[in-house]
Amino acid sequence: MWKYLVKRLLQMAGVLLIVSTIVFFITSVIGNPIYNMLPERAPPEQVEQVRKMLGLDKPLYYQYAIFLRNALRGDFGMSYTHHQPALRLIFSRFPATLEIVIVAMLLTIVIGISGGVYAGAYPRRKLSKGIMGFSILGISLPSFWIGMVFIFFLSVRLGWFPVSGRGETGVFLGIRSSLFTLEGWRHVFLPAFTLAVINIATIIRLIRAGMMETLRQEYIKFARAKGVGEKDILFKHALKNIMIPVVTIFGLQLGELIAFTTITETIYAWPGMGKLLIDSIMNLDRPIVSAYLLFVSVLFVAINFAVDIIYTLIDPRVEL
Amino acid sequence: MKSIPILQRFFASDFFYHYRRSTTAIVSSLMILFVILVAIAGPFLTPQNPYALSNLFLADAFKPPAWLDGGELRFLLGTDQQGRDILSAIVYGSRVSLFIGIAGVFFAATFGILIGLVAGYIGGKVESIIMRIADIQLSFPSMLIALFLMTTFGRSITNILITLTLIGWVRYARVVRGETLSVRKKEYIEASRVIGYSDLYIMVKQVLPNVLNSVIVLSTIQIGTFILLEATLSFLGLGVPPTRPTLGMLCSEGFSVLYSGLWWVSFFPGLYIVFIVFAINLFGDFLRDQLNPRLK
Numbered sequence: 284m285w286k287y288l289v290k291r292l293l294q295m296a297g298v299l300l301i302v303s304t305i306v307f308f309i310t311s312v313i314g315n316p317i318y319n320m321l322p323e324r325a326p327p328e329q330v331e332q333v334r335k336m337l338g339l340d341k342p343l344y345y346q347y348a349i350f351l352r353n354a355l356r357g358d359f360g361m362s363y364t365h366h367q368p369a370l371r372l373i374f375s376r377f378p379a380t381l382e383i384v385i386v387a388m389l390l391t392i393v394i395g396i397s398g399g400v401y402a403g404a405y406p407r408r409k410l411s412k413g414i415m416g417f418s419i420l421g422i423s424l425p426s427f428w429i430g431m432v433f434i435f436f437l438s439v440r441l442g443w444f445p446v447s448g449r450g451e452t453g454v455f456l457g458i459r460s461s462l463f464t465l466e467g468w469r470h471v472f473l474p475a476f477t478l479a480v481i482n483i484a485t486i487i488r489l490i491r492a493g494m495m496e497t498l499r500q501e502y503i504k505f506a507r508a509k510g511v512g513e514k515d516i517l518f519k520h521a522l523k524n525i526m527i528p529v530v531t532i533f534g535l536q537l538g539e540l541i542a543f544t545t546i547t548e549t550i551y552a553w554p555g556m557g558k559l560l561i562d563s564i565m566n567l568d569r570p571i572v573s574a575y576l577l578f579v580s581v582l583f584v585a586i587n588f589a590v591d592i593i594y595t596l597i598d599p600r601v602e603l
Numbered sequence: 604m605k606s607i608p609i610l611q612r613f614f615a616s617d618f619f620y621h622y623r624r625s626t627t628a629i630v631s632s633l634m635i636l637f638v639i640l641v642a643i644a645g646p647f648l649t650p651q652n653p654y655a656l657s658n659l660f661l662a663d664a665f666k667p668p669a670w671l672d673g674g675e676l677r678f679l680l681g682t683d684q685q686g687r688d689i690l691s692a693i694v695y696g697s698r699v700s701l702f703i704g705i706a707g708v709f710f711a712a713t714f715g716i717l718i719g720l721v722a723g724y725i726g727g728k729v730e731s732i733i734m735r736i737a738d739i740q741l742s743f744p745s746m747l748i749a750l751f752l753m754t755t756f757g758r759s760i761t762n763i764l765i766t767l768t769l770i771g772w773v774r775y776a777r778v779v780r781g782e783t784l785s786v787r788k789k790e791y792i793e794a795s796r797v798i799g800y801s802d803l804y805i806m807v808k809q810v811l812p813n814v815l816n817s818v819i820v821l822s823t824i825q826i827g828t829f830i831l832l833e834a835t836l837s838f839l840g841l842g843v844p845p846t847r848p849t850l851g852m853l854c855s856e857g858f859s860v861l862y863s864g865l866w867w868v869s870f871f872p873g874l875y876i877v878f879i880v881f882a883i884n885l886f887g888d889f890l891r892d893q894l895n896p897r898l899k
Contacts, residue, residue: 298739309755419888423880425831425851427838428873431858435866535742542744546835550858561839564754576751583742 403494421484715775723783
């Protein structure tokens with residue numbers, strides 16, 4: 284276990300170093316942020332002054348060394364447009380993103396698992412065919428389009444949901460979140476559902492395939508023969524045994540969800556870090572782009588780590 | 604004369620037998636055929652060339668679809684804020700979308716197969732380095748990598764193709780490497796080596812045909828994935844340049860007028876994306892079941 288932890292931490296450090304190197308050298312190539320900060324006809328002296336201020340006049344390797352040293356301290360520089368430390372800005376937007384990701388994940392787990400188990404257990408029923416049709420359709424939907432359709436028909440036309448924004452937040456146990464107010468839930472639901480649709484479709488397909496394979500096995504027949512109830516067979520005997528690939532996919536999907544918040548948040552004008560990223564890309568705000576990428580890299584590595592730990596909990600045979 | 608036996612062989616094959624008996628396979632392939640025909644014949648079919656500015660009249664702007672109040676039969680799916688016929692814009696946009704999807708898969712597949720063959724056949728250090736890179740890349744969502752690359756490269760069709768290649772090679776390399784590993788141990792490969800065929804000859808002529816089924820299945824589904832990815836990038840303003848709009852770009856332009864009630868400007872282009880990708884995914888599912896049931 285300890286050996287595993289050390290190995291994992293070293294790997295983590297390696298991945299982060301690679302990512303930061305790539306991020307640094309590529310972001311250094313993106314446009315020239317100076318022209319976004321100054322008026323169009325700024326005098327050359329002023330341009331030079333801003334260059335010095337941002338440290339862009341130094342050679343690239345020097346900039347890289349500084350970047351690495353500061354990144355280790357969590358300092359990615361001041362945002363060019365917001366004039367705040369980049370990482371702090373991302374942290375301040377993170378809770379809003381986490382809200383829709385968590386709700387989307389819950390929707391995925393509930394709808395995805397029940398739909399997948401049903402379609403796998405009774406593949407010949409009409410409802411199962413319907414579920415499978417939905418899931419192929421689900422993976423074919425562009426998420427921005429689902430968002431637009433929801434906004435127009437459910438919010439603008441029918442007025443069931445607010446059009447955009449985060450709405451009212453409530454405080455519970457010292458945490459501020461829209462999940463603690465009813466109005467907040469009305470705002471959260473559509474973005475979260477939009478985010479979840481593709482995931483639900485993917486999970487249904489995976490669980491169905493796993494169930495169909497497992498239900499053919501001998502131990503299921505044996506369980507049936509000794510009179511175990513259908514519900515127990517499906518959820519305790521079969522589902523438990525396909526949990527390893529399911530957890531793996533959930534881990535990957537969580538990463539996908541975080542990536543796709545960029546689109547959902549843009550459509551619903553949700554003030555999370557995904558929208559912050561897109562805005563920063565448009566404004567050539569390098570510090571935020573690099574801070575975002577390194578922050579999500581840490582998240583992804585942490586998710587992978589959590590997935591590994593969960594393996595050992597699900598299946599005692601797995602050794603780390 | 605040689606083509607007739609091949610056709611006969613195809614019609615007598617298991618594949619064709621299953622195809623004929625599967626409604627989804629027939630329907631989805633007809634849908635794909637429709638999409639391809641529309642893309643090829645597009646410019647001859649549409650009532651308007653949506654990119655010749657001289658054809659656009661502001662008086663025609665904001666027309667709803669023909670079946671709604673104020674709609675005209677000339678503009679079956681309505682017009683946008685510039686008086687552009689949505690139906691024509693969709694037909695033209697689908698050409699670019701399809702081109703990007705197919706060309707992207709072509710480059711990603713070529714690159715990925717090459718790397719996978721080399722990794723699987725040569726093995727050793729080269730293999731472990733390549734596969735480690737693949738693992739790291741796969742642990743990041745491709746959407747995020749694409750966003751980042753397009754930000755760096757700037758929006759253009761060439762850059763999208765480069766991005767798709769850089770994202771897509773991993774899956775091909777993994778599948779091809781896996782299959783190469785299992786084929787490499789077979790007796791006929793040993794035999795070829797003993798006879799003295801070169802490594803290149805063995806890889807191309809004897810290993811590659813064995814991995815082709817998986818590549819075909821993967822490529823079909825990948826075309827759909829790439830069309831979606833491109834649409835998403837273009838929607839965010841990081842994909843194609845405004846001069847060559849794809850379906851995703853049309854949605855993006857329509858989004859700005861969505862709140863003023865002009866839903867058709869973005870709704871129909873998106874619906875056509877769904878139609879295309881749905882058809883590809885349905886057919887891809889059928890192909891996977893037939894050609895390589897293990898690939899799930």
